[in-house]
Amino acid sequence: MKFIKTTWKNIRRSPYQAVAAIMIMSLTFLTISFFTILLFGSSKIINFFESKPQATAFFKNEAKQSDMDGLKSSLESSGKIASAKFVSKQEALKIYREQNKNDPLLLDLVTADILPSSLEISTVKIDDLVGVSETLKASPIVQEVIFQKDVVATLTSWTNALRTIGVVLIIVLSLVSIFIMVTIIGIKISQKKEDIEIMKLIGATSWHIRWPFIYEGIFYGIFGAIIGWIISSAVLLYSTPFLSSFLKGIPIFPVPLIFFVGLLGLEILLAVILGAVSSFMAVLRYLK
Amino acid sequence: MIKLNRVSKKFGTGVFGLSNVSFNVDKGEFVFLVGPSGSGKTTIFKLLTREILPTEGTIIINDWDIVRLSKAKIPHLRKKVGVIFQDLKILMDRTIFENVMLPLEVAGIEPEESKKRVNDVLAQVGLSGHKEKFPIQLAGGELQRAAIARALVLSPDIILADEATGNLDTANSWDIIKILTDINEKGTTIIMATHNLDIVKNLPKRIIEMNKGNIVKDSKISKEKKDSLHHSHNSKSHDIHDQKSSTMEGEQK
Numbered sequence: 001m002k003f004i005k006t007t008w009k010n011i012r013r014s015p016y017q018a019v020a021a022i023m024i025m026s027l028t029f030l031t032i033s034f035f036t037i038l039l040f041g042s043s044k045i046i047n048f049f050e051s052k053p054q055a056t057a058f059f060k061n062e063a064k065q066s067d068m069d070g071l072k073s074s075l076e077s078s079g080k081i082a083s084a085k086f087v088s089k090q091e092a093l094k095i096y097r098e099q100n101k102n103d104p105l106l107l108d109l110v111t112a113d114i115l116p117s118s119l120e121i122s123t124v125k126i127d128d129l130v131g132v133s134e135t136l137k138a139s140p141i142v143q144e145v146i147f148q149k150d151v152v153a154t155l156t157s158w159t160n161a162l163r164t165i166g167v168v169l170i171i172v173l174s175l176v177s178i179f180i181m182v183t184i185i186g187i188k189i190s191q192k193k194e195d196i197e198i199m200k201l202i203g204a205t206s207w208h209i210r211w212p213f214i215y216e217g218i219f220y221g222i223f224g225a226i227i228g229w230i231i232s233s234a235v236l237l238y239s240t241p242f243l244s245s246f247l248k249g250i251p252i253f254p255v256p257l258i259f260f261v262g263l264l265g266l267e268i269l270l271a272v273i274l275g276a277v278s279s280f281m282a283v284l285r286y287l288k
Numbered sequence: 289m290i291k292l293n294r295v296s297k298k299f300g301t302g303v304f305g306l307s308n309v310s311f312n313v314d315k316g317e318f319v320f321l322v323g324p325s326g327s328g329k330t331t332i333f334k335l336l337t338r339e340i341l342p343t344e345g346t347i348i349i350n351d352w353d354i355v356r357l358s359k360a361k362i363p364h365l366r367k368k369v370g371v372i373f374q375d376l377k378i379l380m381d382r383t384i385f386e387n388v389m390l391p392l393e394v395a396g397i398e399p400e401e402s403k404k405r406v407n408d409v410l411a412q413v414g415l416s417g418h419k420e421k422f423p424i425q426l427a428g429g430e431l432q433r434a435a436i437a438r439a440l441v442l443s444p445d446i447i448l449a450d451e452a453t454g455n456l457d458t459a460n461s462w463d464i465i466k467i468l469t470d471i472n473e474k475g476t477t478i479i480m481a482t483h484n485l486d487i488v489k490n491l492p493k494r495i496i497e498m499n500k501g502n503i504v505k506d507s508k509i510s511k512e513k514k515d516s517l518h519h520s521h522n523s524k525s526h527d528i529h530d531q532k533s534s535t536m537e538g539e540q541k
Contacts, residue, residue, distance in 0.1 A: 199390070201337065205363045
């Protein structure tokens with residue numbers, strides 16, 4: 001408590017340095033928050049596509065029901081198919097209406113005629129998917145075959161790239177934060193050189209002198225983390241309506257409260273580590 | 289209590305701050321350390337608080353070998369030795385109360401107990417009415433008292449006062465001496481470095497006179513020598529008297 005009081009006094013006595021330290025920490029944690037949210041979202045999107053059928057064959061408009069049923073039966077009789085589900089134009093319209101129930105304009109424009117019928121297929125063995133898709137593509141009634149694995153692969157590669165960029169950016173910003181914090185706390189130690197000398201002469205241990213500076217670093221870290229978290233959460237909540245319309249059908253929104261709480265907890269933990277490491281480096285460097 | 293044995297201190301420039309200095313101070317003694325500037329008085333204080341290490345010799349305070357004292361134990365030593373610094377070393381951005389409270393904070397004394405002790409010691413040095421003032425609001429003599437209060441607050445065994453009356457007028461100087469002698473009468477050992485010969489001459493205390501890093505005179509040793517000379521003179525007189533008596537007795541027989 002005594003150390004915290006001293007820390008608070010130190011912060012109040014040099015507000016500009018405190019603001020600089022908190023701002024750099026906020027920037028770091030804002031970046032961490034944004035990348036965490038992006039990675040959380042993209043992993044949800046990947047999970048969504050992974051849970052979908054492995055391939056979807058869209059039929060031409062002129063395809064007859066008997067031909068489509070025949071194709072389905074012939075595939076099922078091959079023994080390679082785990083499941084095959086026929087989606088009619090009416091069912092496609094129903095799905096579309098469900099996805100766009102909050103957008104009456106889109107509902108009015110679309111009818112069952114313009115939506116294709118489709119066949120959603122999963123194979124027993126993933127290796128059989130190529131052969132099955134070749135059979136589908138060869139059929140004169142099939143317009144297009146979409147593989148979910150292609151979508152998943154593309155998304156995964158984007159997510160990996162995003163993760164790499166995020167990690168590099170977070171490491172660089174964390175290092176910048178540490179060096180700036182070391183400099184700011186170093187300046188504070190230099191300003192209090194006389195006080196420190198007197199404290200030592202009257203019997204203060206090294207740790208008695210170090211603790212207020214270490215608490216100060218931790219305080220900057222925590223305060224910066226909270227600001228970064230508030231900004232990123234506010235931006236996410238503000239853009240939720242737009243994003244949920246953009247990512248229609250993918251069950252990401254609303255983002256669960258536990259995610260926000262978990263993110264805050266994780267960032268505070270990281271803030272304590274960053275603040276403590278940087279202030280400890282400063283006291284080792286300037287309080288020999 | 290304090291024992292310096294053949295202590296020398298050579299500074300980086302090659303100059304000797306102290307040269308082969310030895311003296312003992314007993315518990316409860318009041319010692320004046322006198323001598324011109326650069327004679328080694330402050331060097332002795334710095335050695336006694338382990339601010340610096342001697343080049344040669346041993347320093348013992350109570351049972352602690354100061355030269356071999358580990359770094360971790362230096363704060364313990366400094367809590368036992370109160371110092372009134374030549375430049376006072378008062379923190380200008382803290383009140384007098386906070387300044388005096390500092391050693392108690394450092395020692396980890398409970399706040400309630402600390403407040404009581406600070407109030408007591410401020411009353412002892414006559415600064416109760418100034419405790420909420422900042423150092424800049426006090427006069428020289430009052431600041432000197434604040435420095436004494438800070439040195440006293442942990443009830444140290446020893447107080448080192450480096451020019452505690454420097455820059456003070458006669459009345460203020462005697463006030464400070466009065467406080468120090470009162471403390472000494474309660475059993476605290478005091479070593480005071482001073483240039484004020486008026487005070488030194490008028491107080492019947494031990495005087496160690498220094499010059500160029502050497503002890504040139506120690507009144508205690510001089511007195512012991514004088515006493516021993518007086519004692520041996522008396523003994524000789526007795527012997528002669530005895531011899532004379534026995535001779536006379538023999539002659540009578």
